[in-house]
Amino acid sequence: MNNPKNPETQEDMPEIGEALKRAGITNLRTLVKITHDSHRYKFVPNITITVDLTKDKKGVHMSRLIESVTEVVESEAEKLHISIEQLEKRILNRLAEKHPYGRAVIEMKTELVVRKKTPVTKKPTMETHDISVSMISENGKFTKKLRVDVVGNTVCPHAMQMVGKPHIQRAVGILEIEAEYSNDITLEEMIDCVERSFSSEVYTLLKSQDEAYVIEKMFKNPKFVEDVCRGIIYRAKKTFKGCKINAKVISQESIHRHDVIAEGEAVV
Amino acid sequence: MNNPKNPETQEDMPEIGEALKRAGITNLRTLVKITHDSHRYKFVPNITITVDLTKDKKGVHMSRLIESVTEVVESEAEKLHISIEQLEKRILNRLAEKHPYGRAVIEMKTELVVRKKTPVTKKPTMETHDISVSMISENGKFTKKLRVDVVGNTVCPHAMQMVGKPHIQRAVGILEIEAEYSNDITLEEMIDCVERSFSSEVYTLLKSQDEAYVIEKMFKNPKFVEDVCRGIIYRAKKTFKGCKINAKVISQESIHRHDVIAEGEAVV
Amino acid sequence: MNNPKNPETQEDMPEIGEALKRAGITNLRTLVKITHDSHRYKFVPNITITVDLTKDKKGVHMSRLIESVTEVVESEAEKLHISIEQLEKRILNRLAEKHPYGRAVIEMKTELVVRKKTPVTKKPTMETHDISVSMISENGKFTKKLRVDVVGNTVCPHAMQMVGKPHIQRAVGILEIEAEYSNDITLEEMIDCVERSFSSEVYTLLKSQDEAYVIEKMFKNPKFVEDVCRGIIYRAKKTFKGCKINAKVISQESIHRHDVIAEGEAVV
């Protein structure tokens, strides 16, 4: 400890010699820039970045985690093409230069806006989905976890069979995929797998004719929350390879105060 | 300042001479006991308790607010009948002895469980509603604010007229009433005003025949979010007198990602 | 009803003749573009847009509210300078052409990223604040409500006086200002009013020397939650004119499970 004014307390031996799985920063919100098809996108994700900690180090140098994020965001922003995944990989590489780790993880949670046309009147509409992109660096290998939360609906097939009329409600479908870094999986394809599995996809804008179309589609496709969950797994298995799939659907029942839930997994 | 070990910093003149509307404790969760029809109820509400602050006092003695709550809860618990409203009034009276104020407010947020029978099979079911009871003491006068958040549904009348089939979704109806302390208003009556205004009330338990009944009722009562809001105001105006009414309904649209909302007010 | 396939159900006379204060869309998330100092900004706010409803109209044409937002966002995006306030005013003007109203309100909630330097090492850091910009159109007059939620801290002066050591905690300061449309108030100035009122402002990045500076500043500025609230009101009164001010501070006490709160108002 040569400089008493700036002790490296984090390097001290901890009182309790336990290795920790992860330590770091969470709920960090900072400006991130990516470039996609020569369009520049700026957004403010909620970021978590952590490293593992050996049993002989008291703490993580937290400011180095922050700097790894902000420095890479600044220096890479001018690139012609950089995705969230590429950015995260570079942040974890930069972090390795600043702070030794065995395993590091970064997650960015934000939203993705998809431009669509309404189904009948073909008016432009923008659909916003919650997404999360995580990158794990371990033993020089990069693995990613991608997640989309997509809004849709369920139309009860039991009620349809029983009284010829269904109860209908909003549902949220969540698809998570774990794969190697190089596995080319787009969030748009993931969103598509979820949307196609509902009784109908939903739209931000619906003129009367579009609304009629969506309702007719819902009534033709009665689905339990379990059916939607199986549909997501089925479509994800067909679309993606070499990955782990987790699908979860929560249906906000219109005839109950509680929600119903279904969850399933697959490895392809 | 006779006792240097326990300075009354709160009594100091503040640097900036501004009177404050309220200062105190929020997100306090403690055990509360009430007695209703000789049944003892214990619950853990989320409590906010505040007083106004004159421009010549630096701060509120926060521990006296806490003590007013806990002492009254302990001493009043053995009473044969004490409601949340009565308990809150006594807390504000106790507080006046401990801490001078011009205006004090206490709010308790908790849930109310209502026992019902399912509509056809007559099975017992318990329905849980979020509620809030606030008491305001000002110039020796007590005023209360009561709020219920009740889950139900909307069935779109426009879609019903247009294609003979509706979209249906969960909706939340919120009724707030402001009245003098002595005005006899029950939370159960308030919940009833909201429930009757939906396309149908909902149930925690529904056997198949009950479900059929609820669905038939929904299809016979298509309602916009605006209709539900007007229904709540209409029923509250008929049921309660000498009070201010605020009704708000949020419908979690099954064909959209966003919600629709309606709000109205009345004085009776 | 000439076209049975597209009935204007919303224009029907409602069963219950109550005028509503507001009805519309909430939790709408769509892409918005503004231009500031020739920089283009894209963001995805959470939007609420409502109109009042007379007692002779059954419902609001909800899709016209959506279209007013999306059409103005598209058409105005190429402008050399357009702020959130200007965009909102144009949306309410566009809405007036599509849907009659007496009073309309639009709110956009998003975050504002402010670039700063760390206090000692002068490293670049980005500070993210929650903000909300609302516009009200009533009788041809536009009024706005601006809100910033800023993170800082409180350092207890009572503990400091009593034991020479304080308890310290994160606090959130909220400043809301209501003013005429033309009143030139920046969110950055509002954030500044709040930040200067804490025991110290906080930073996303702090190297050791910066951290030492912030801690010394905190210890020199012990403040109750009431002091912070008064500071915000004092600074807002000095900075802004012709407006209503509301300040609220919530301190996440480090020695308690609950929070403490202070709130005050002023008109200048």
Added chain:
Amino acid sequence: MNNPKNPETQEDMPEIGEALKRAGITNLRTLVKITHDSHRYKFVPNITITVDLTKDKKGVHMSRLIESVTEVVESEAEKLHISIEQLEKRILNRLAEKHPYGRAVIEMKTELVVRKKTPVTKKPTMETHDISVSMISENGKFTKKLRVDVVGNTVCPHAMQMVGKPHIQRAVGILEIEAEYSNDITLEEMIDCVERSFSSEVYTLLKSQDEAYVIEKMFKNPKFVEDVCRGIIYRAKKTFKGCKINAKVISQESIHRHDVIAEGEAVV
């Protein structure tokens, strides 16, 4: 299908033959009664109850999950002693009679109020903690997951070493334990493991002398979020046997907008 009015749609073959890990009810809030040391406790937990679903059954009979909960709550309430764990085991046994499953899980999330004395003035105070008790039934074997979320604080040892003054903040420590049903683990012991690991435990009520005591204790025990996490693991390993331990601590930094986090695991 003998009774066309009540088809067993759930028993149909699903279109997509995927087995699901779990399907059922979530966010169910109903009244639950337990008896502990001859005291009766009533509370309204948030309940999730799910079963796995084979690939040849379209859906779960959701009302049977609800009935298993409510029937057992009613019939067992008069017992002299029944804990949440015992109640959950009986619910899963009752469910097995109503609905076949390979694996069923029930979780109840609620709060636990612990009576304490303030450290110096010995005044009574009540401390409320979020807790969760889950039971898993699989192949006739019962496993449980217990979780406590406890509020405390961290006092930065790096700042203490560097400038002789710390930054201090609220922190939340979360301890999760997975064990066999018969393993006797109390939530109170788990809360104790977490509380002792902070720089100081916190109290709902603190008179000035108590506050002085807590502050002195905090300054004598500077701890990183990593130190608190290690402390919880160390204490849990000493206290409990034959179980899996997971500890997570989130510190709401008073000098930053973001939080810091540490997480570790152990098997004993």
